[in-house]
Amino acid sequence: MSVAAIGLDAGSTTFKGVAVDKTGAILARQLEPTKTDLSRQAMDVLGRLRADAGAGDGVPVAATGYGRKMVGGAGRVITEITAHGKGAFHLAGRGLTLVDVGGQDTKVIRIGDSGRVEDFAMNDKCAAGTGRFLEVILGRLEVGYDQVMGLVQKAEGRVSISSTCTVFAESEIISLLSQGVPVEEIVYGVHRAFAERVGALVRRLGSPAEIHLSGGGAKNGALVRLLGEQLGAQATVLPEAQFVGALGAAISVS
């Protein structure tokens, strides 16, 4: 199949890009940490996607993500909300409630059966409930993402972190460590606090029986499980979870 469009998602933590055919199937993908020189990075990623997918210069390009305005050559620039709405609808093939846990913000998007974004909610001016929260806390605990699920399964769940503010939660954790509380209990408490925060954001838009997850946070199995429990809803991770925004951007111009 020939390339119909390219979508770039300049996120706060990772830069994603996909090349798709006219059915929306992904032919090539790129993912790397976001760099400081976004315009240059966008050109590099675009160049690689074109080479990998055999796309000419005429293939339309759309950009999304917080760095979307820095993407030169994009024929269309859309917000992450619309991009994720389009991408998720394409992947799920029906209306859904999407929870995108990104580095800088967490978005909850309600998408109707026609594919239109009906409503959305985001975390306010604060890192609580975002990927950055977990990154900071897990960094403090010297725990890698691949260890999280094992630790959460081991925990008895006897610690609760009352603060969802990243800075205050970090102080709370230092205090727990000094009391000799096992790391797995803290990891569990942190994830539960996170799930409560994101859960409240979801409930702002209703009480769905099922939620779909995307973004870097969707790779965190413990978070997915706890969020589902918190909401009493089935939590399903979308395929291509980290590329949903880039895919939606590509679809918007294909």
Added chain:
Amino acid sequence: MGPPLESSFKLRELMAAHYLCGRYAEGAVPVAWVTSGAPVELLRPYGFHVYYPENHAAICAARHMTKDLCLAVEETGLSRDVCSYARSDIGGVIADRTPVGGLPRPDLLVACTNICQTVMYWYKDLERRFNVPLFVLDTPFIYGEGRAHDEDYLVRQFEELLALCERVSGRRVSEQEMAHGIETGRACSMAWRDVLELCRNRPAPMTAFDAFVHLAPVVSLRGEPGCLEYYHMLRDELADRVAKGIGGIENERHRLLWDNLPIWFMMRPLGRLFASEGFNFVVSTYTNAWAETAGLFDPKDPLRSGAAVYSKIILNRDLKHKRELILRLARDYECDGVVMHSDRSCKPYSVGQYDLADLFTREHGLRTMVLEADHGDPRSYSAEQGELRVRAFMETFE
């Protein structure tokens, strides 16, 4: 954006003259500092120069002075959770800073609780600083349609207020003078209502962002002849625009309602952002607040009718009233959506917005968004996140 309004020049002149008079008022005429919801019509006949700290705070915010003024009072221990109007006003008094040249010292303070309870503590602070009489006009919150004894309670307070005005100003006011004062005030509010209602036209001849600016006279100069003349001029200019099909923005594609105070320090960028995609704010609950109860004033019975005028405003009524009001305005002005500014500084205005937004979306087909910000303090607004939400909201209309 649409072409600028010619009347804006006159507006600047009018407000500059008001603040200039204020600089020379001290010692010449009695000076009253009052809240935006205070019954100024009752004060004017006594010859007070009336100064509105809230209007002044809005000017400070639009001129990006609020943060520094707030810091002046936060350094003394006042929490950032207190309204930024109160903080910037008290901060301005402490730092002796104003963008209008100088402010007259008050002889009387009048705080009316119909907009919030903060004003009571704010004006108590001013009372201690200036050592002048404070009159707190207590307006019981109205659930449903209100109670007759609340009206009696207000009438009694008005009587006490008039006695205090007489003592402070050293002047007696006849019934005819009072009736004239009430009539002029009422005429100003009605003229403002006429101005706003021209925005029912398609395209609306001005945006709510324009109206936030042109609101200043009906707040600060209500009951002054200059105010009435001004709104007649603005009304004529807008009527002319309507006749010529000129809109407040170019290419009005969608019509929106704004709820809550403006974000004074972001008016231009936000106005441009919405206008760039053809979104026009044609009505707001805030500008409507000065027209909402205007018709209720009766010069023949100023105190009893005044009780209704000053208690039946949006902020002194329950959520059901607000819901009905917004739905009526959205219908009358043919709005497709509602933007609710969740104002960190104005809790009474912001409470219930998420529930209302849900209701409007689900049951009334109105697209809604809640924008978290502050009417004065730029530290409570994230421009990047704000723009993202606004753009995403506008994209849902495509």
